[in-house]
Every structure is written in C-alpha cells, then in structure tokens.
Amino acid sequence: MGQGIVRFGELKVESYIEGNTNNWLIFSPLPYSRQHSSGIDGDIVISATPTVEIIDVDLDVPIDPQYAFAYSIATDNKIKMAFDKTKFNKAEAIEVLKCVSIVYELGHLEVNGSNYVMIARNSLGEEIHRTVPQTLDQLKTVISTFDDTRSVDVSGFLSYQLVRDYKVT
Known part of the structure; x- marks a missing residue:
C-alpha cells in the first residue's frame, strides 16, 4: 500500500x-x-x-x-x-x-471511470470547495463558473487541483 x-x-x-x-x-x-x-x-x-x-x-x-x-x-x-x-x-x-x-x-485504489475530483483552494492554500466525481468537460464548466463569479480583489485568487477519482476497496 x-x-x-x-x-x-x-x-x-x-x-x-x-x-x-x-x-x-x-x-x-x-x-x-x-x-x-x-x-x-x-x-x-x-x-x-x-x-x-x-x-x-x-x-x-x-x-x-x-x-x-x-x-x-x-x-x-x-x-x-x-x-x-x-x-x-x-x-x-x-x-x-x-x-x-x-x-x-492509502487504501487499495481502483480508478472510477473517467471521473476526476476538482479541489478549489483560496490564496492561502485552504480548501474551499471539492466537487463530486465528474468528467473533465463538466469540471471545465465548474471552474469557469467559479472564475466568473468570484471577486479576486476582495477574496483573492483560486487555484484548482484535479485528482483522478478512485474507489477505495
């Protein structure tokens, strides 16, 4: 493991x-x-x-x-x-x-189809949002929505991390 x-x-x-x-x-x-x-x-x-x-x-x-x-x-x-x-x-x-x-x-990991989890972090590196498993096309929409609705002059910038989704067995 x-x-x-x-x-x-x-x-x-x-x-x-x-x-x-x-x-x-x-x-x-x-x-x-x-x-x-x-x-x-x-x-x-x-x-x-x-x-x-x-x-x-x-x-x-x-x-x-x-x-x-x-x-x-x-x-x-x-x-x-x-x-x-x-x-x-x-x-x-x-x-x-x-x-x-x-x-x-880590547990025994098995790939969960072609799904990914997106983690959004604020400018301090703290996790502020984590998606459910989604395809890359769906995550592009989530990222663009976050970017279009967030005020960076007040809240700072976001960074995104994509992680392959796994099932733990």
Whole structure:
C-alpha cells in the first residue's frame, strides 16, 4: 500500500465540539485512506506537534501534559483532534494545526471511470470547495463558473487541483 500526506489546512473542519475537559475539532476524512478500526491503529503519523492517539470515548479525558493534542480516527476516517480547553480556543487550535502534516496509509485504489475530483483552494492554500466525481468537460464548466463569479480583489485568487477519482476497496 502507498502512503498519502496531507496538511490539516487542506482538510475541512466539519465540526467543533465543546466538552467538559477538552474541546475537539472533527476534520473531513483522510482522502483515499484505508479504513481504520474504531480502536488505536498507530499507523497515522502527525508531525511537528506532540500528539497521542486515543479512542473516541477518551476525547474528553484529560490529556497528558506532555502532549498538545490527542487524536482519534475511527472507521469514518475523520480525524478528531482534542485539546485542553484551557490551552487553546478553537481559532488558536486551527491556526496551530494548519501547517501540521499527517502521513497515512492509502487504501487499495481502483480508478472510477473517467471521473476526476476538482479541489478549489483560496490564496492561502485552504480548501474551499471539492466537487463530486465528474468528467473533465463538466469540471471545465465548474471552474469557469467559479472564475466568473468570484471577486479576486476582495477574496483573492483560486487555484484548482484535479485528482483522478478512485474507489477505495
């Protein structure tokens, strides 16, 4: 199996949860990742910040002080990053994690016809839109619509990335 690498800044924050001890961010699934168990796999490497892997039920359990974050990944392949609510607020946690890389194992990939996924990023490199699998002709229309309706003097420029669509088996 191959490996994938992605920064937290490239993933969307899908939700934010406030617990009694910790708060946590739930990020979109790791792209084309193999399916994880609901326990501790130990095969995800998060760089540049002290982290420890935990199970979902421990997201609100005090984090050992030697770690800045605790993370959990279950069968949904979404990363849940817990942090002590006295150390960070939501915005600070997102900012700290933005450039942190995640190395993970890819699943077995099979090409999904002649479809591609288009990822639009803002001038900061953050993902702002991801299409469903479409043909290249359909994606040309999406890109031209984005370009025709976006004010670059206010919102900055967009960059587009086309990725072949795969099914993970």
